[in-house]
Amino acid sequence: MSRLLFGSAGVPNSAQQNTSIAGIERVAELGLGCMEMEFVRGVHMGEKAALEVREVARKRKVALTAHAPYYVNLNAAEPAKIAASQQRILQTARIAALCGAESMVFHAGFYMGDPPSAVYETIKKNLIPVLEQLDKEGNMIWVRPEVTGKHTQFGDLEEVLRLSRELPRVAPCIDFAHWHRSHRARIAG
Numbered sequence: 697m698s699r700l701l702f703g704s705a706g707v708p709n710s711a712q713q714n715t716s717i718a719g720i721e722r723v724a725e726l727g728l729g730c731m732e733m734e735f736v737r738g739v740h741m742g743e744k745a746a747l748e749v750r751e752v753a754r755k756r757k758v759a760l761t762a763h764a765p766y767y768v769n770l771n772a773a774e775p776a777k778i779a780a781s782q783q784r785i786l787q788t789a790r791i792a793a794l795c796g797a798e799s800m801v802f803h804a805g806f807y808m809g810d811p812p813s814a815v816y817e818t819i820k821k822n823l824i825p826v827l828e829q830l831d832k833e834g835n836m837i838w839v840r841p842e843v844t845g846k847h848t849q850f851g852d853l854e855e856v857l858r859l860s861r862e863l864p865r866v867a868p869c870i871d872f873a874h875w876h877r878s879h880r881a882r883i884a885g
């Protein structure tokens with residue numbers, strides 16, 4: 697990517713319909729360069745639809761990213777919840793890659809009252825199998841933990857940067873509004 701792209705989080709309100717394809721068309725009409733597909737309430741797009749999205753995005757030269765479901769907690773106490781979280785990230789990565797997206801973002805988890813240093817190790821440990829599975833599938837997508845900016849939620853700037861340094865194919869997603877909020881909270885508190 698040779699230039700900074702600007703776009704919308706989700707389908708623009710002014711799109712003809714609330715669909716990814718209508719969203720891409722509208723983003724292109726507005727002269728913008730990218731759109732984040734919101735899979736925040738679950739990945740409800742099938743493979744065939746993803747390939748149609750890919751075609752429209754390619755034609756209209758709109759870069760795509762995807763946001764994984766909110767129900768991800770790689771620091772959950774229950775192994776079943778960890779496994780479900782890993783599946784949600786994988787599912788997002790698979791459909792996003794079929795759409796031609798180069799990146800996907802996710803909220804990695806919650807501290808659950810645990811010490812942040814332990815949470816970091818747990819989240820890293822639970823993210824590694826996801827990355828290995830994507831490698832096996834030949835899926836090259838960038839997996840981006842997002843700066844979340846809430847004190848209950850893992851993902852301050854340092855944690856996100858450290859994961860990106862220590863794990864291959866992981867890169868930061870910096871949400872500047874979230875970062876600003878957490879920074880302000882730290883100064884105030």
Ligand SMILES: [Zn+2]
Nearest residue numbers: 763802803842
């Ligand atoms: Zn987010």
